[in-house]
Amino acid sequence: KNEVEQSPQNLTAQEGEFITINCSYSVGISALHWLQQHPGGGIVSLFMLSSGKKKHGRLIATINIQEKHSSLHITASHPRDSAVYICAVSSPYNTDKLIFGTGTRLQVFP
Amino acid sequence: DAGVIQSPRHEVTEMGQEVTLRCKPISGHDYLFWYRQTMMRGLELLIYFNNNVPIDDSGMPEDRFSAKMPNASFSTLKIQPSEPRDSAVYFCASSSWGHGNGAFFGQGTRLTVV
Numbered sequence: 001k002n003e004v005e006q007s008p009q010n011l012t013a014q015e016g017e018f019i020t021i022n023c024s025y026s027v028g029i030s031a032l033h034w035l036q037q038h039p040g041g042g043i044v045s046l047f048m049l050s051s052g053k054k055k056h057g058r059l060i061a062t063i064n065i066q067e068k069h070s071s072l073h074i075t076a077s078h079p080r081d082s083a084v085y086i087c088a089v090s091s092p093y094n095t096d097k098l099i100f101g102t103g104t105r106l107q108v109f110p
Numbered sequence: 111d112a113g114v115i116q117s118p119r120h121e122v123t124e125m126g127q128e129v130t131l132r133c134k135p136i137s138g139h140d141y142l143f144w145y146r147q148t149m150m151r152g153l154e155l156l157i158y159f160n161n162n163v164p165i166d167d168s169g170m171p172e173d174r175f176s177a178k179m180p181n182a183s184f185s186t187l188k189i190q191p192s193e194p195r196d197s198a199v200y201f202c203a204s205s206s207w208g209h210g211n212g213a214f215f216g217q218g219t220r221l222t223v224v
Contacts, residue, residue: 033212043201043215086153096141097166100153 003027006087006101013108019074021104023087030092032070034061037084037103046072046085077108114216116202122222128190131219134183135204143213144177144187145201153201159185192223 007022023032034046047054047061049070054061058077063070074081084105088098115134123129135142143158157167162179170177174193179185189196199220205213 041199041218041220043203043218045212045214048212088153094166096143096158096160097155098153102152 002101003099004087004089004101006085006104008104009102011104011106013077013106015078015108015110017077017108019077019081019106019108021072021085021087021106023070023072023101025068025070025087025089025099027089027099028092029089030095031090032063033088033090033098034070034072035086035088037086039083043086074106079108079110082107114202114204114214116200116216116219118219119217120220120222122224123192125193125223126191127223128188129192129196129221129223131187131200131202131221133185133187133202133216135185135202136214137183139204139206139214140182141205141207141213142179142185143203143205144185145203146198147201147218148198156187156200189221192221194223197222 004025013019031048031050033048035043036046037043049061049063058075060073072085084103086103087101090098114136117132140161144156145153146156147153154169156169157177158165159179162182175189177187199218201215201218203213203215
């Protein structure tokens with residue numbers, strides 16, 4: 001079993017829909033990261049969080065440490081949000097080593 | 111700053127050949143990470159450096175893989191000899207303060223070993 005699991009693996013949505021991507025992990029962590037990988041391959045760090053919630057534009061990331069679960073929400077989705085969203089966690093013993101989930105491929109249609 | 115620069119963007123080589131991937135981190139960043147991405151295993155950390163010193167290379171799959179960082183502005187990942195199972199996208203990323211401050215990724219090098 002992977003230490004970091006994401007669901008769903010694939011997601012399609014119509015423009016304007018509210019989107020939720022989930023990440024569950026089975027190890028102790030110091031922080032959880034959300035990354036976005038564009039169709040061209042480039043990877044961008046979206047959030048790093050260790051508790052509570054963070055918001056950036058239309059993106060909201062939440063984490064529940066007790067339940068070992070995080071969600072990434074996209075409000076008013078747009079075709080340009082189409083990408084692979086990757087969850088990663090860092091160990092309390094080495095914050096520089098990330099363990100990655102396998103990603104959620106999101107396609108938003110106009 | 112131009113961001114993290116990787117070269118080449120694409121590399122096709124024959125099995126048994128030596129392959130060298132290059133990375134120029136963002137100026138001022140003191141951490142550099144090499145990752146490999148495959149369909150089967152997703153993203154995996156291979157090795158990372160802090161102030162040009164390798165800190166953890168436990169993700170390097172075999173002795174065929176080696177990485178160096180001779181100075182703060184340049185790093186290489188070498189595979190010798192290459193094998194078809196090494197085919198993947200290799201990413202370099204740099205950051206200040208490790209991953210605690212977010213990391214900036216290069217565009218990746220897509221390696222195909224035939």
